[in-house]
Amino acid sequence: FIGDPKDILDEYTELTGKAPMPPLWSFGFWMSRITYFSEKDGMEVAAKLRENKVPSDVIHFDTGWFGVDWRNDYTFPKDRFPDPARMLKEFKEQGFEISLWQLPYFTPENVLFDELVEKDLVVRDAKGNIPYEDAVLDFTNPATIEWYQDKIKGLLDLGVAVIKVDFGEAAPANGIFHNKKTGFYEHNYYPLRYNKAVADITKEVNGDAFIWARSAWAGSQRYPVHWGGDAATSDNAMSATLRGGLSFGLSGFSFWSHDIGGFTQAAPEDLYARWTPFGMLSSHVRSHGNPPTEPWEYSEEFLNGFRLADNMRYQLMPYVIAQSKHSSENGLPMVRALFVEYPDDPGSWLVDDQYLFGSDILVAPLFESVTSRDVYLPPGQWIDYQTGKTYGGGWHNIAGGEIPVIMLVKSGSVIPHIKLAQSTKDMDWSTLELKVYGNSDSTPSGFVYLPEKEKVETITLRKSGSNYRVVTDPYRSEVNWKVTVVK
Structure with a gap:
């Protein structure tokens, strides 16, 4: 190979x-x-x-x-x-x-x-x-x-x-x-x-x-x-x-x-x-x-x-x-070593106590009874999922949030969310929230997939003033999109 x-x-x-x-x-x-x-x-x-x-x-x-x-x-x-x-x-x-x-x-x-x-x-x-x-x-x-x-x-x-x-x-x-x-x-x-x-x-x-x-x-x-x-x-x-x-x-x-x-x-x-x-x-x-x-x-x-x-x-x-x-279509792991996404970054090959959850969310668990830890971030900008604070690539000491974990989203990512339900059977897939992380990318994008559909799709947004609007919508009449910007 x-x-x-x-x-x-x-x-x-x-x-x-x-x-x-x-x-x-x-x-x-x-x-x-x-x-x-x-x-x-x-x-x-x-x-x-x-x-x-x-x-x-x-x-x-x-x-x-x-x-x-x-x-x-x-x-x-x-x-x-x-x-x-x-x-x-x-x-x-x-x-x-x-x-x-x-x-x-x-x-x-x-x-x-x-x-x-x-x-x-x-x-x-x-x-x-x-x-x-x-x-x-x-x-x-x-x-x-x-x-x-x-x-x-x-x-x-x-x-x-x-x-x-x-x-x-x-x-x-x-x-x-x-x-x-x-x-x-x-x-x-x-x-x-x-x-x-x-x-x-x-x-x-x-x-x-x-x-x-x-x-x-x-x-x-x-x-x-x-x-x-x-x-x-x-x-x-x-x-x-x-x-x-x-x-x-x-x-x-x-x-x-x-x-x-x-x-x-x-x-x-x-x-x-x-x-x-x-x-x-x-x-x-x-x-x-x-x-x-x-x-x-x-x-x-x-x-x-x-x-x-x-x-x-x-x-x-x-x-x-x-x-x-x-991941299933491409042989990729959902719990993903950093170097899979960043093979040209030497630092990403040396980290075994963090991971990417999919392609866009980086997770650093707290393995000891502490409130913060050193975290390595691959090149680019990363936004803390819980606090909204932005970090550049390299090493940082980052505190966990209300949920005791360090969790950051790659800038330029579009992360789809759904209204909370007590069971997946009760989820309403007709309305989804698209959270855009970072405010510098003019055309952020992310994967979307509706249950029982045949393939995963890509949704693309375009900056319009201080907000974003959907420009590539694979589910036009099936989903009502709500766009939120996390700066």
């Missing part, structure tokens, strides 16, 4: 596949923890989200929705989920999609274990035994895929929106797979086959090849979205999460998420507050991990701050989906 980073990513993803555009609801906030156990738990969370005006689109049931915690059998227990189809319909009516956890490993105590072994749907070793205590699904076997997809289809047919495709990294190294290949050969292919199996049946039933996966391999970007796994609950883990996300994006993945606050233990309020805008300014956003994760379980000050960051994301939804559509 040759060329600038953008060219290389485009060429690489032409070879290995580009990420399809995820559904609109997936870009909303996901509420989760280890774990909700019942319909009652989920409905209480849904009510609290709406009561506290915390915009959200997805509630995730993790390891506890089975009859026995962690024992994956694809079945809602009747004592805790008496009528799953009715429940899922009611969630949807409230503006919530439901995500369910599962994994490809089955303990001997699992009711499906004997069936899987008897039907030879699992990985064996050279002696014909199971390499681990757990049975591991063999996705090189067409019969395994058929059996597995039938189980997943049953859940999707009920109304489940997305399956969490957890684990997948532990393909037995000493395994002999159905295709006669060894574990050494199949180890890295395993997550790709696993991702594909779930994505294919999800697309067949729901229309989108959308999953929530952890493990991946070259080509897994065709089956978004992936998250960063079980991060520790610490400042160091927060910064390491960003470095991992930047690396992932440079591997051809447009979409990526991470567990806000970390996973391994209950997040301290200060860390959770600083991690929240980092999550809200990623392609997909989920609070998940050891409880509590729900913002109302912390102080009123924290809840108000969380809501403020969440509101910002929902108001930025036109920018999020327009940049996402452009």
Whole structure:
């Protein structure tokens, strides 16, 4: 591959596949923890989200929705989920999609274990035994895929929106797979086959090849979205999460998420507050991990701050989906290393604790309990999203705003906003606000994209006195544009 980073990513993803555009609801906030156990738990969370005006689109049931915690059998227990189809319909009516956890490993105590072994749907070793205590699904076997997809289809047919495709990294190294290949050969292919199996049946039933996966391999970007796994609950883990996300994006993945606050233990309020805008300014956003994760379980000050960051994301939804559509078509990451946009700027190659959210917004999270930090800005003028203050290129010490993050917009950018709604399903796309950042560019422009349209468009404005007017409008009769200048 040759060329600038953008060219290389485009060429690489032409070879290995580009990420399809995820559904609109997936870009909303996901509420989760280890774990909700019942319909009652989920409905209480849904009510609290709406009561506290915390915009959200997805509630995730993790390891506890089975009859026995962690024992994956694809079945809602009747004592805790008496009528799953009715429940899922009611969630949807409230503006919530439901995500369910599962994994490809089955303990001997699992009711499906004997069936899987008897039907030879699992990985064996050279002696014909199971390499681990757990049975591991063999996705090189067409019969395994058929059996597995039938189980997943049953859940999707009920109304489940997305399956969490957890684990997948532990393909037995000493395994002999159905295709006669060894574990050494199949180890890295395993997550790709696993991702594909779930994505294919999800697309067949729901229309989108959308999953929530952890493990991946070259080509897994065709089956978004992936998250960063079980991060520790610490400042160091927060910064390491960003470095991992930047690396992932440079591997051809447009979409990526991470567990806000970390996973391994209950997040301290200060860390959770600083991690929240980092999550809200990623392609997909989920609070998940050891409880509590729900913002109302912390102080009123924290809840108000969380809501403020969440509101910002929902108001930025036109920018999020327009940049996402452009990224998916060009093999670009939404969480983007600075040098991807500024390959000729030496300083941009040295920064791994900041990122561009799409092409026009620069984000510098607060990785320590501080109110300001040193921030490197690529060449040009940059406007603070929260204060409106303008900075030139180079190093600056910049304070976070009411939302604890440093967030700047490239001068000359047009950032589309939408009226706040509690769910993406309730958003009014007929009226959008175009915020023009900087007052020196005579013809600022930005990407716009309406849900369900085929392609991303560019909208161009022209300076008229002290204001701007739209001169290139791809959605003439469909959208009423309101123009605001942020100087």
